[in-house]
Amino acid sequence: MSNGVSFGSYVTTENGKRVVKELTFGNPTPEGVVLTTLDHAVNWMRKNSIWPLTFGLACCAIEMMSMGASRFDIARFGAEVFRPSPRQSDLIIIAGRVANKMAPVIRQLWEQMPEPKWVISMGACATSGGVFNNYALVQSVNQVIPVDVYVPGCPPRPEQLIYAITLLQEKIQKERGTVRRALNIK
Amino acid sequence: MPVLKNIAAIAKGMSITFREMLAPTVVENYPDGPGPLKGAKVQERYRGVHVLQRDENGLEKCVACFLCAAACPSNCIYIEAAENTAEHRVSGAERYAKVYNIDYNRCIFCGYCVEACPTDAITHGHGFEVAAFSASNLVYRKEQMLAPMPAHMGANAVFNQEEVEAGAPAMVAPGE
Numbered sequence: 001m002s003n004g005v006s007f008g009s010y011v012t013t014e015n016g017k018r019v020v021k022e023l024t025f026g027n028p029t030p031e032g033v034v035l036t037t038l039d040h041a042v043n044w045m046r047k048n049s050i051w052p053l054t055f056g057l058a059c060c061a062i063e064m065m066s067m068g069a070s071r072f073d074i075a076r077f078g079a080e081v082f083r084p085s086p087r088q089s090d091l092i093i094i095a096g097r098v099a100n101k102m103a104p105v106i107r108q109l110w111e112q113m114p115e116p117k118w119v120i121s122m123g124a125c126a127t128s129g130g131v132f133n134n135y136a137l138v139q140s141v142n143q144v145i146p147v148d149v150y151v152p153g154c155p156p157r158p159e160q161l162i163y164a165i166t167l168l169q170e171k172i173q174k175e176r177g178t179v180r181r182a183l184n185i186k
Numbered sequence: 187m188p189v190l191k192n193i194a195a196i197a198k199g200m201s202i203t204f205r206e207m208l209a210p211t212v213v214e215n216y217p218d219g220p221g222p223l224k225g226a227k228v229q230e231r232y233r234g235v236h237v238l239q240r241d242e243n244g245l246e247k248c249v250a251c252f253l254c255a256a257a258c259p260s261n262c263i264y265i266e267a268a269e270n271t272a273e274h275r276v277s278g279a280e281r282y283a284k285v286y287n288i289d290y291n292r293c294i295f296c297g298y299c300v301e302a303c304p305t306d307a308i309t310h311g312h313g314f315e316v317a318a319f320s321a322s323n324l325v326y327r328k329e330q331m332l333a334p335m336p337a338h339m340g341a342n343a344v345f346n347q348e349e350v351e352a353g354a355p356a357m358v359a360p361g362e
Binding site: 070071072073076124127128129130131133140142147148149150151152153154156157158159160162163164166167171 | 212213214215216217218226228259260261289290291292293294295296314315316317318319320321324
């Protein structure tokens with residue numbers, strides 16, 4: 001980069017141009033065969049049983065419900081059980097605009113979810129405020145909780161949300177150190 | 187005979203169960219389906235990721251008039267205009283969009299930009315696979331949205347501004 005900013009190993013060369021890679025996840029250092037194989041198995045089980053929280057904020061929730069229903073049927077990914085309690089869920093889909101009053105509620109729900117937990121920011125409002133650039137809304141839910149996958153759209157089609165879930169599955173599968181973290185081994 | 191009545195009721199209910207069990211599934215098999223859309227079914231009018239069109243000479247239709255950015259209700263379009271020159275011709279008119287970014291974090295796919303465009307340069311495609319792990323990856327640049335070159339111009343020869351600035355021959359419309 002001409003301005004001297006160094007992106008380290010995240011920069012790659014494509015067609016003679018320097019591009020910043022999409023950030024990868026987990027631990028780059030090699031681990032033992034047993035632990036990585038176990039990681040792989042645990043990740044595989046986790047990614048095929050992502051249970052979302054029954055949590056809708058606005059119109060995006062309609063598309064989220066549509067994704068859960070029979071036409072799009074996320075039971076194909078083992079994710080059809082929308083849990084009513086955050087203590088039983090792995091994924092919170094922020095489906096709609098986040099009002100300032102709702103922000104602490106979202107934070108508490110997210111904190112009540114057991115690890116491992118993931119967050120999908122669904123739609124323009126949850127990701128950036130969208131058209132509602134005003135005092136009433138939190139401009140991007142990542143000011144309140146950390147987001148794993150952003151889905152654009154207003155609202156996104158169920159297919160777009162399914163695409164986000166497949167991205168999330170990829171991310172879960174690539175996670176390293178799962179077993180060590182679960183067993184609390186340093 | 188209440189027993190017979192109960193059996194009849196159960197048989198009636200189960201007949202629906204077994205009939206539906208044998209019927210073909212109606213689920214939209216999105217990521218595992220055939221075709222470029224992977225089994226997703228969208229209407230022709232569906233407004234997906236924008237496509238910046240080219241004219242029949244392979245020049246960009248966008249003339250950097252900023253009408254799309256003005257029409258955008260969420261202010262997600264960012265344009266930097268530049269002048270065309272004889273050696274470096276990008277669009278058919280005087281100016282072209284040197285930078286054309288659409289922030290898909292904010293875009294609500296309303297289609298007002300498409301309605302506003304006087305040269306039909308910006309259109310909605312059917313792309314919908316745009317989720318990302320990082321919000322900064324959702325700001326699409328011109329190169330990501332530009333339509334491929336028309337077939338007679340060499341469909342693979344995508345215009346690259348940096349290459350032209352580095353000395354590669356710029357694309358010139360026939361007759362110039």
